[in-house]
Amino acid sequence: MCAKTLTIDGNEVSAADDATILDAATEAGIKIPTLCHLEGVYDIGACRLCLVEAVGIPKLLPACTTKVVEGMNVRTDTERIRKYRRINLELLFAERNHVCSVCVSNNHCELQTLAYNHGMDHVRYDYLFPKWAVDTTHPRYGMDHNRCILCTRCVRVCWHVEGAGTLNTAGRGARSQIIADLIQPWGEADSCTSCGKCVMACPTGALFQRGATVGEMEHDREKLEFIITAREKKQWIP
Amino acid sequence: MAKHILIDPVTRIEGHAKISIYLDDSGNVSDAEFHVVEFRGFEKFCEGRPYSEMPGICGRICGICPVSHLLASARAGDAIMAVAIPPTADKLRRLMNLGQLIQSHALSFFHLSSPDFLLGWDTPPQTRNVFGLIAANPELARAGIRLRQFGQEVIEILGGKKIHPAWAVPGGVRSSLSEQGRARILNWLPEANATTNTALELFKRVLDTHEREVKIFGNFPSLFMGLVAPDGSWEHHGGKVRFVDSSRNVIADQLEPRDYAQYIGEAVHSFSYLKSPYYRPLGDSEGMYRVGPLARLNVCDRMGTPRADKELRHFRSLGHGAVTSSFLYHYARLIELVACLEQIEQYMADPEILGGDLRADAGINQLDGVGVSEAPRGTLFHHYTVDGSGIVQRVNLIIATGQNNLAMNRTVAQIARHYLHDNQITEPLLNRVEAGIRCYDPCLSCSTHAAGQMPLQVRLVGPGGEVLSETSRD
Ligand code: SF4
Ligand code: FES
Numbered sequence: 143m144c145a146k147t148l149t150i151d152g153n154e155v156s157a158a159d160d161a162t163i164l165d166a167a168t169e170a171g172i173k174i175p176t177l178c179h180l181e182g183v184y185d186i187g188a189c190r191l192c193l194v195e196a197v198g199i200p201k202l203l204p205a206c207t208t209k210v211v212e213g214m215n216v217r218t219d220t221e222r223i224r225k226y227r228r229i230n231l232e233l234l235f236a237e238r239n240h241v242c243s244v245c246v247s248n249n250h251c252e253l254q255t256l257a258y259n260h261g262m263d264h265v266r267y268d269y270l271f272p273k274w275a276v277d278t279t280h281p282r283y284g285m286d287h288n289r290c291i292l293c294t295r296c297v298r299v300c301w302h303v304e305g306a307g308t309l310n311t312a313g314r315g316a317r318s319q320i321i322a323d324l325i326q327p328w329g330e331a332d333s334c335t336s337c338g339k340c341v342m343a344c345p346t347g348a349l350f351q352r353g354a355t356v357g358e359m360e361h362d363r364e365k366l367e368f369i370i371t372a373r374e375k376k377q378w379i380p
Numbered sequence: 381m382a383k384h385i386l387i388d389p390v391t392r393i394e395g396h397a398k399i400s401i402y403l404d405d406s407g408n409v410s411d412a413e414f415h416v417v418e419f420r421g422f423e424k425f426c427e428g429r430p431y432s433e434m435p436g437i438c439g440r441i442c443g444i445c446p447v448s449h450l451l452a453s454a455r456a457g458d459a460i461m462a463v464a465i466p467p468t469a470d471k472l473r474r475l476m477n478l479g480q481l482i483q484s485h486a487l488s489f490f491h492l493s494s495p496d497f498l499l500g501w502d503t504p505p506q507t508r509n510v511f512g513l514i515a516a517n518p519e520l521a522r523a524g525i526r527l528r529q530f531g532q533e534v535i536e537i538l539g540g541k542k543i544h545p546a547w548a549v550p551g552g553v554r555s556s557l558s559e560q561g562r563a564r565i566l567n568w569l570p571e572a573n574a575t576t577n578t579a580l581e582l583f584k585r586v587l588d589t590h591e592r593e594v595k596i597f598g599n600f601p602s603l604f605m606g607l608v609a610p611d612g613s614w615e616h617h618g619g620k621v622r623f624v625d626s627s628r629n630v631i632a633d634q635l636e637p638r639d640y641a642q643y644i645g646e647a648v649h650s651f652s653y654l655k656s657p658y659y660r661p662l663g664d665s666e667g668m669y670r671v672g673p674l675a676r677l678n679v680c681d682r683m684g685t686p687r688a689d690k691e692l693r694h695f696r697s698l699g700h701g702a703v704t705s706s707f708l709y710h711y712a713r714l715i716e717l718v719a720c721l722e723q724i725e726q727y728m729a730d731p732e733i734l735g736g737d738l739r740a741d742a743g744i745n746q747l748d749g750v751g752v753s754e755a756p757r758g759t760l761f762h763h764y765t766v767d768g769s770g771i772v773q774r775v776n777l778i779i780a781t782g783q784n785n786l787a788m789n790r791t792v793a794q795i796a797r798h799y800l801h802d803n804q805i806t807e808p809l810l811n812r813v814e815a816g817i818r819c820y821d822p823c824l825s826c827s828t829h830a831a832g833q834m835p836l837q838v839r840l841v842g843p844g845g846e847v848l849s850e851t852s853r854d
Contacts, residue, residue: 243440244433244436244437244440244546246433275428275771276428276429276430276771277769278430278769278770278771279769281743284430286430329769352430352432352770353432353550353551353741354432355432355433355435355436355546355549355550355554356433356435356436356546357436357546358554
């Protein structure tokens with residue numbers, strides 16, 4: 143395996159040939175904010191939170207889906223990047239109905255944490271206030287489209303870790319939504335094994351344990367990591 | 381169809397208490413109307429949410445008594461699950477409600493109302509407030525503030541926050557009382573008791589010099605409604621509904637909260653946007669009832685704790701049958717403070733209070749759930765209808781201030797009859813109207829401006845509907 147060398151935030155870094163900028167940065171201990179990225183499943187570059195600058199390239203690049211190039215000079219935290227990250231966060235908030243104070247994931251939410259970290263004290267865009275339903279037909283889990291950011295982490299773990307293929311996306315643009323089987327109530331989706339991996343994967347309060355109340359929903363990412371490590375590395379490390 | 385008005389949140393925060401006083405052909409006060417903020421917005425936007433989220437959402441209805449909404453909502457959730465919650469959870473919820481009653485009653489008495497009768501009615505409004513009280517009687521003011529803190533402390537020890545704790549949930553509560561928490565409450569109890577006793581002594585002296593206020597501030601016959609325990613004693617959480625008339629005859633007893641629609645009607649008047657609840661069997665005008673501390677003391681047979689029962693006997697002597705003067709809401713509040721502290725003491729000695737079995741688990745077993753709890757200002761009903769997967773389809777809330785609305789109107793009219801001369805809205809009139817409304821401790825942000833006076837807007841309306849004069853005071 144040949145390695146590549148590049149510069150990230152002024153640090154000389156080496157990375158595997160097929161590594162992404164995100165991989166290289168993580169390896170070097172440089173933190174790039176992400177939202178749709180989930181360790182163990184492939185990346186789709188949907189959220190645009192991981193945008194970085196590469197010297198000589200005018201547009202911003204998603205770190206999670208851009209492969210490293212020999213000699214590239216990457217910046218992960220500039221004024222321009224922060225500006226666009228904040229815009230992306232505000233657009234996510236404006237698109238659906240995120241009310242942190244009464245959300246099941248309050249204080250355990252990746253979207254909320256990112257908003258805090260980026261100093262998002264208000265949203266400059268008009269909220270769309272769309273009307274979305276909550277699906278609590280599943281005996282164990284609930285799905286609240288109001289809080290979904292369409293990162294599809296749930297879809298990817300459902301297909302590629304559990305292999306059930308229950309969850310999917312339907313629709314276009316802001317009207318896209320996560321569906322179960324053939325746009326059925328989740329409780330009627332025969333393919334669902336009730337494994338709960340989607341709930342563990344969800345970065346917001348969109349997927350939750352039924353009956354969860356404000357701030358009670360902590361997505362158990364460790365369990366997910368355990369499963370993924372076991373699958374990929376054949377190591378069962380609790 | 382009821383006419384609903386959506387209240388701009390800005391008017392809730394900065395609003396005036398709007399009052400209209402109506403005159404008849406001969407220039408006498410015929411009626412008065414106090415405009416109260418409604419909560420219809422909440423009823424609407426809770427639709428579509430899972431019932432399990434309702435306590436957390438409903439706790440946000442009000443920053444002054446969030447705990448009351450939280451508890452009523454959790455109870456409605458229990459009803460949907462059709463469970464009996466673990467005994468420890470029930471005791472802990474009660475404990476939190478006692479903390480809520482204490483903090484709210486202390487605020488009402490010390491911060492908001494006592495400046496009126498301790499500093500004198502006609503003290504200029506600039507000093508007739510809690511700061512004036514601090515200047516005149518720093519010890520008392522400080523003790524009052526500490527008493528309120530004690531109530532908040534109880535809430536915080538249980539819920540982790542002073543306001544908006546999403547701690548009570550359908551089926552029980554989320555966390556237990558720790559040994560340290562219990563110790564903190566126990567330590568503070570003697571001081572809280574002492575403050576309450578001082579306030580009681582003081583108020584009894586006020587009574588000796590305030591015969592006129594007792595007569596004029598909302599003294600009229602009406603029904604009273606409140607919760608009572610199965611044995612008829614004072615109740616604040618759980619229990620069933622009882623109505624008494626002004627002679628304290630029990631006219632309905634042990635009514636199931638879930639049947640509230642059978643005995644509570646909600647009248648719509650053309651002159652008001654607010655629905656006025658009434659006792660249905662007697663109809664809209666005869667069925668007017670009051671809720672809150674005065675009502676709770678009138679409906680119960682006994683307080684159930686020794687010191688409060690002793691005070692209750694004295695309280696009873698102030699009425700023929702029921703105590704009908706709204707000025708005595710203040711006294712009732714103090715007696716409830718005594719009872720709350722005594723009950724907390726009992727819970728602190730109960731080993732079950734530290735238990736760890738806190739939450740019952742169940743699915744959706746009823747599509748309708750009613751939860752009731754005694755809020756500081758009166759009986760609070762939450763009624764939810766859900767679909768088979770627990771999504772809320774309809775919400776109805778019956779709130780204390782709404783139930784007291786008719787009585788507040790009567791009180792303002794009664795005060796105006798005595799203090800309105802030559803159609804002039806004077807400062808003494810405004811002061812008394814304000815104090816009359818404060819007897820009910822209505823849950824309006826504008827009535828709780830601890831510093832300074834209540835922002836008031838008073839209109840005098842002639843028999844033809846013409847506005848004769850109008851005064852606004854910020
Ligand atoms: S439900 Fe959660 S995991 Fe799935 S797309 Fe929406 S936010 Fe992402
Ligand atoms: S994490 Fe890279 S686009 Fe979402």
